[in-house]
Amino acid sequence: xxxxxxxxxxxxxxxxxxxxxxxxxxxxxxxxxxxxxxxxxxxxxxxxxxxxxxxxxxxxxxxxxxxxxxxxxxxxxxxxxxxxxxxxxxxxxxxxxxxxxxxxxxxxxxxxxxxxxxxxxxxxxxxxxxxxxxxxxxxxxxxxxxxxxxxxxxxxxxxxxxxxxxxxxxxxxxxxxxxxxxxxxxxxxxxxxxxxxxxxxxxxxxxxxxxxxxxxxxxxxxxxxxxxxxxxxxxxxxxxxxxxxxxxxxxxxxxxxxxxxxxxxxxxxxxxxxxxxxxxxxxxxxxxxxxxxxxxxxxxxxxxxxxxxxxxxxxxxxxxxxxxxxxxxxxxxxxxxxxxxxxxxxxxxxxxxxxxxxxxxxxxxxxxxxxxxxxxxxxxxxxxxxxxxxxxxxxxxxxxxxxxxxxxxxxxxxxxxxxxxxxxxx
Amino acid sequence: xxxxxxxxxxxxxxxxxxxxxxxxxxxxxxxxxxxxxxxxxxxxxxxxxxxxxxxxxxxxxxxxxxxxxxxxxxxxxxxxxxxxxxxxxxxxxxxxxxxxxxxxxxxxxxxxxxxxxxxxxxxxxxxxxxxxxxxxxxxxxxxxxxxxxxxxxxxxxxxxxxxxxxxxxxxxxxxxxxxxxxxxxxxxxxxxxxxxxxxxxxxxxxxxxxxxxxxxxxxxxxxxxxxxxxxxxxxxxxxxxxxxxxxxxxxxxxxxxxxxxxxxxxxxxxxxxxxxxxxxxxxxxxxxxxxxxxxxxxxxxxxxxxxxxxxxxxxxxxxxxxxxxxxxxxxxxxxxxxxxxxxxxxxxxxxxxxxxxxxxxxxxxxxxxxxxxxxxxxxxxxxxxxxxxxxxxxxxxxxxxxxxxxxxxxxxxxxxxxxxxxxxxxxxxxxxxxxxxxxxxxxxxxxxxxxxxxxxxxxxxxxxxxxxxxxxxxxxxxxx
Numbered sequence: 001x002x003x004x005x006x007x008x009x010x011x012x013x014x015x016x017x018x019x020x021x022x023x024x025x026x027x028x029x030x031x032x033x034x035x036x037x038x039x040x041x042x043x044x045x046x047x048x049x050x051x052x053x054x055x056x057x058x059x060x061x062x063x064x065x066x067x068x069x070x071x072x073x074x075x076x077x078x079x080x081x082x083x084x085x086x087x088x089x090x091x092x093x094x095x096x097x098x099x100x101x102x103x104x105x106x107x108x109x110x111x112x113x114x115x116x117x118x119x120x121x122x123x124x125x126x127x128x129x130x131x132x133x134x135x136x137x138x139x140x141x142x143x144x145x146x147x148x149x150x151x152x153x154x155x156x157x158x159x160x161x162x163x164x165x166x167x168x169x170x171x172x173x174x175x176x177x178x179x180x181x182x183x184x185x186x187x188x189x190x191x192x193x194x195x196x197x198x199x200x201x202x203x204x205x206x207x208x209x210x211x212x213x214x215x216x217x218x219x220x221x222x223x224x225x226x227x228x229x230x231x232x233x234x235x236x237x238x239x240x241x242x243x244x245x246x247x248x249x250x251x252x253x254x255x256x257x258x259x260x261x262x263x264x265x266x267x268x269x270x271x272x273x274x275x276x277x278x279x280x281x282x283x284x285x286x287x288x289x290x291x292x293x294x295x296x297x298x299x300x301x302x303x304x305x306x307x308x309x310x311x312x313x314x315x316x317x318x319x320x321x322x323x324x325x326x327x328x329x330x331x332x333x334x335x336x337x338x339x340x341x342x343x344x345x346x347x348x349x350x351x352x353x354x355x356x357x358x359x360x361x362x363x364x365x366x367x368x369x370x371x372x373x374x375x376x377x378x379x380x381x382x383x384x385x386x387x388x389x390x391x392x393x394x395x396x397x398x399x400x401x402x403x404x405x406x407x408x409x410x411x412x413x414x415x416x417x418x419x420x421x422x423x424x425x426x
Numbered sequence: 427x428x429x430x431x432x433x434x435x436x437x438x439x440x441x442x443x444x445x446x447x448x449x450x451x452x453x454x455x456x457x458x459x460x461x462x463x464x465x466x467x468x469x470x471x472x473x474x475x476x477x478x479x480x481x482x483x484x485x486x487x488x489x490x491x492x493x494x495x496x497x498x499x500x501x502x503x504x505x506x507x508x509x510x511x512x513x514x515x516x517x518x519x520x521x522x523x524x525x526x527x528x529x530x531x532x533x534x535x536x537x538x539x540x541x542x543x544x545x546x547x548x549x550x551x552x553x554x555x556x557x558x559x560x561x562x563x564x565x566x567x568x569x570x571x572x573x574x575x576x577x578x579x580x581x582x583x584x585x586x587x588x589x590x591x592x593x594x595x596x597x598x599x600x601x602x603x604x605x606x607x608x609x610x611x612x613x614x615x616x617x618x619x620x621x622x623x624x625x626x627x628x629x630x631x632x633x634x635x636x637x638x639x640x641x642x643x644x645x646x647x648x649x650x651x652x653x654x655x656x657x658x659x660x661x662x663x664x665x666x667x668x669x670x671x672x673x674x675x676x677x678x679x680x681x682x683x684x685x686x687x688x689x690x691x692x693x694x695x696x697x698x699x700x701x702x703x704x705x706x707x708x709x710x711x712x713x714x715x716x717x718x719x720x721x722x723x724x725x726x727x728x729x730x731x732x733x734x735x736x737x738x739x740x741x742x743x744x745x746x747x748x749x750x751x752x753x754x755x756x757x758x759x760x761x762x763x764x765x766x767x768x769x770x771x772x773x774x775x776x777x778x779x780x781x782x783x784x785x786x787x788x789x790x791x792x793x794x795x796x797x798x799x800x801x802x803x804x805x806x807x808x809x810x811x812x813x814x815x816x817x818x819x820x821x822x823x824x825x826x827x828x829x830x831x832x833x834x835x836x837x838x839x840x841x842x843x844x845x846x847x848x849x850x851x852x853x854x855x856x857x858x859x860x861x862x863x864x865x866x867x868x869x870x871x872x873x874x875x876x877x878x879x880x881x882x883x884x885x886x887x888x889x890x891x892x893x894x895x896x897x898x899x900x901x902x903x904x905x906x
Binding site for chain 1: 462463464465466467468469470471472473474476484485486487488489490491492501504508509511512514515516519520521545546547550551554567568604606610611612683686687688689690691692694756776778780815816817818819820821823824826828846848850852881882905
């Protein structure tokens, strides 16, 4: 823990009079260069601090946050949280703060990424714009780096600290009617190759040059990791143990049962060093190896400390997503079905029916139609209404894993009969 | 004020063409009650300043939360250095700022009872009572009450000589009843999306009565039929529902930054491109949309935007024709506008302001028409109340919406309640299919306090409004 965090923690330990407290400290420093239509439109930088204190007197709770760390601000913080708790009504679901815990060793921060020179980031942007201009196209996107640290200290004895870095670069190329995007997000800048990213972008754009109108239908799809990631966010959000036990999600009464496709597995893992893994969550639940879904059977769902205690379960939470893939290339996948689509990315996914787990959303940034094992042409964007866990029962093949974001390692997956219901005009 | 002068003086010394500083303290009080358990009772304060420097056709923005002369000067220098870096890219393609005069002004949200002065115990007691009302119904498994009170205290200064003091606030009570029955779960929500007013609004709402209504409707909904296969039908949409439809399909496509492609990589662009101004039929002749950042109790009624431009009122769609956009000082000149419409807003002190939807509403019909008359005049359709699922493509053309409560209309009468209804449409088909709007007696405002946009992501607020309206020949059906 850094000395500034230790000083804040010491002040709270010394001055907080509550029966219980949880102190969360978050600090970040970011630099973000946003570009659009071949010029920089936004460019920002600065530090952020948040000091949050949750307290309890008996089972009456209160919480407050400030973003200054001088003694006056911390005194106000304590006074505010304690005043709320004293005035509050008892919370029947209050439990004492997290106890001391053994936390896993993780390495989420890369000093070189933290120290990356903003001038270098602008140089990357400049170079991408030059390349786009050279092909009479425009490019829009963002280059960003973040260094963040956070700590949780509780009256119950929990002390945890984690530092992490992140480098991101995304860009959308537009040339005439073609729009397509690539994005890179990792805890380290080291693996980022801007020229290679642009070549991928250029190749994607070239593949989309010839487009035909396609009507919506149920059809096989290869979801690239960027598209799969978007579905997973929403499906993961529904995988909540308490909400499921109380009857609000599709996973009600499905624990321990085969509910996903038999070749579908979903993990959070500390073993893969390429994916970020926070060692604990905001409640003080330590991260551990978890098979959420294994061979299609639901083994666990995120469970908070209260519900775990009430139901006699082990509390747990998502801290990253890992779906182990296979070895099928896109070319091989295309040969497994007579015809289908390759989806680069989804957009604006929303829940249609929370109990059924049904989602809607649009394709974005390039849809390719293939037939007889070969890409034939691009098609217009389509709308889907689909239930992701049901779709996993129609998985036909998986490709190798790729980093979809700093916290997700996912494969491309070939699904049969993906349910498209509408189309748009581009 | 010394920090304002310090930053502006330093920016001018460094050679800024334009600079501003926004000192902002944001306070949120949140109470979340679920089944009589207080999941969150908090008061959060974010206090800091953001400094923008414009130099050689480019922006630099830096922020900090430490209030010392040294930190303010260093942050100003950082903003200047960032602007210089940006300018090195924009050499042949510079941004330009629309002209604006200077102002010495202040603005304060009008309210009678400051929600921050109402004792927490009074709020929690009300929330508990509302929770108990809902849980008193057999079959209601989850009763939620989410109450947020928000205020922004801003001091703004710019190199134009503008000095502003802006104190704005809003409050948003949201109540949800969720029922479980025969393997299904359905919710009904009371949520007017927030209003820029005081606690007096919450007491006027009679939330205990609203709780009874939504609990009963949640139980009706969970046992209701589904609509079946998609067919072309008439839709009658209530103002709360239309607030979200217009937000997505009119508000976002008419933000000038999207029109210019500045959101191409993330939030998307717009089909409503500049060559369509003054000639494109966006909606039927009865469709009129007004941008109005002077609207009483409007969430985007802030006095001035974060460019220091005053709130204005203008037609975005006039008699069905695309008329104008919501613009900012750095977007207006791109299409030859003479000045900004004052739509540049940031969420917190650490956010660089971006082009935002103003308060945007549809004018009521000019002929006397009640919702009952509108239903009586509809043979086969669906009446949708409240907000549900919403999704739209990144050009803002194709969309699919759900709702919160549904009635099938047969032969001019509400025939049966329904659940899981969705409709699909697109621009400009949807707004051109509008053939009737109830009159001004039925016009209602509804707020949005969580409009996500930008990288890094920001959430903005604005108010929408309309009277109930009818749309013909829309694809309406049940979900899977």
